[in-house]
Amino acid sequence: MVNSRERLLVTIGHAEPDRVCVDFGSTAVTGMHVRTVKLLREHYGLAQRPVKVCEPYQMLGEIEEDLLERLGIDTVSLVGPGNIFGFRNENWRPWKAPWGQDLLVPDNFQTTLDEDGDTLIFPQGDREAAPSGRMPTGGYFFDTIVRQPPIEEDNLNPEDNLEEFSILDDDALGWYRSEAGRLHGNGRGVVAGMPGTAFGDIALVPAPFLKNPRGIRDIAEWYMSTAVRREYIHAVFEKQCEIALENLKLVNDAAGEVIDVAFICGTDFGTQTSQFCSTDTYEDLYAPYYKRVNAWIHANTKWKTFKHSCGAVYPFLDRFIESGFDILNPVQCSAADMDPARLKREYGDRLVFWGGGVDTQKTLPFGTPDEVYREVRERIDILAPGGGFVFDAIHNVQANTPIDNVAAMFTALEDARL
Numbered sequence: 027m028v029n030s031r032e033r034l035l036v037t038i039g040h041a042e043p044d045r046v047c048v049d050f051g052s053t054a055v056t057g058m059h060v061r062t063v064k065l066l067r068e069h070y071g072l073a074q075r076p077v078k079v080c081e082p083y084q085m086l087g088e089i090e091e092d093l094l095e096r097l098g099i100d101t102v103s104l105v106g107p108g109n110i111f112g113f114r115n116e117n118w119r120p121w122k123a124p125w126g127q128d129l130l131v132p133d134n135f136q137t138t139l140d141e142d143g144d145t146l147i148f149p150q151g152d153r154e155a156a157p158s159g160r161m162p163t164g165g166y167f168f169d170t171i172v173r174q175p176p177i178e179e180d181n182l183n184p185e186d187n188l189e190e191f192s193i194l195d196d197d198a199l200g201w202y203r204s205e206a207g208r209l210h211g212n213g214r215g216v217v218a219g220m221p222g223t224a225f226g227d228i229a230l231v232p233a234p235f236l237k238n239p240r241g242i243r244d245i246a247e248w249y250m251s252t253a254v255r256r257e258y259i260h261a262v263f264e265k266q267c268e269i270a271l272e273n274l275k276l277v278n279d280a281a282g283e284v285i286d287v288a289f290i291c292g293t294d295f296g297t298q299t300s301q302f303c304s305t306d307t308y309e310d311l312y313a314p315y316y317k318r319v320n321a322w323i324h325a326n327t328k329w330k331t332f333k334h335s336c337g338a339v340y341p342f343l344d345r346f347i348e349s350g351f352d353i354l355n356p357v358q359c360s361a362a363d364m365d366p367a368r369l370k371r372e373y374g375d376r377l378v379f380w381g382g383g384v385d386t387q388k389t390l391p392f393g394t395p396d397e398v399y400r401e402v403r404e405r406i407d408i409l410a411p412g413g414g415f416v417f418d419a420i421h422n423v424q425a426n427t428p429i430d431n432v433a434a435m436f437t438a439l440e441d442a443r444l
Contacts, residue, residue: 166424190230216285313349
């Protein structure tokens with residue numbers, strides 16, 4: 027009998043598995059909100075207990091073994107020692123969310139309320155530092171608080187945008203070894219986040235994990251810098267890449283045999299209708315570093331490399347492939363020129379499509395269960411033949427998605443196996 031890891035390996039090897047391979051929860055861009063996880067447990071009659079917040083920025087919930095099994099999920103996650111707010115997911119304690127849900131959070135998940143009732147969270151759990159995230163009243167996840175000092179053009183130093191990158195120490199490597207030991211032989215495919223390979227990921231630029239970030243940390247300022255301060259960005263990426271390559275060697279030594287897929291970068295290149303930059307800018311500013319990272323991985327490991335980019339990225343697909351990426355996520359079929367049949371026809375033998383299973387902007391949150399069911403079956407029919415398709419929604423399943431719609435998605439997956 028084929029297990030989940032074998033199914034994933036067949037799929038990402040562009041062969042057709044025994045059934046569609048399914049991922050939910052292996053990365054910060056393929057997960058489910060804690061509220062959705064709770065409602066799914068209720069829907070399927072599983073034991074009720076507080077959901078762990080495994081990714082506090084987006085308030086994603088841990089999908090435990092019993093729910094993984096019930097949903098037919100084939101993947102698990104191996105993440106580094108620190109989350110996006112700079113503390114470890116350990117020493118769990120109860121916390122009641124603003125919407126009333128009982129949750130489990132790490133001990134350093136430290137919050138307070140401001141005068142407007144918004145929930146503020148502190149980097150590294152340090153209440154003496156300025157808060158780095160804000161959950162608005164009535165919201166379900168945190169927004170980054172930009173803590174950008176005034177830009178002094180003559181004093182800009184690329185080292186300031188490199189303070190979060192360093193060679194993994196013994197403590198961090200111990201974490202990777204421990205996680206690898208925990209996941210070894212678990213029977214599911216392992217997707218690992220790689221330290222320091224996210225070049226210009228805008229979720230990380232404001233550095234919500236640092237107490238006093240220096241350098242260019244304002245989102246608009248960063249995007250402008252990719253055009254008007256390109257030498258500065260190259261200097262950041264060059265040093266970042268050197269550190270990343272050293273860390274890849276260390277992670278490989280500590281956990282390499284357990285890892286199947288390496289999540290490299292979440293930098294978005296597409297909007298709903300266009301692109302954030304030209305393909306020429308991609309070739310000049312990003313491709314050199316992606317190529318070095320992917321080349322090392324392919325020369326030294328069996329890992330497949332995972333590129334996340336939302337939006338209308340059709341013009342970049344050949345360049346992603348030339349940069350060494352094996353996997354595209356989230357396959358935003360609602361964006362311009364991202365028709366799934368066209369993608370499968372033109373790139374299905376060269377890219378693994380990881381996502382695209384159902385639209386999380388319209389169909390899943392606002393459609394009917396029947397509409398969700400039909401779209402899921404249609405996407406499977408288009409993207410699954412011949413392999414190279416891992417089913418997932420188009421990005422994370424959000425808090426107020428009707429649970430009947432989420433269940434219809436999984437019913438469609440079950441029926442597709444018959």
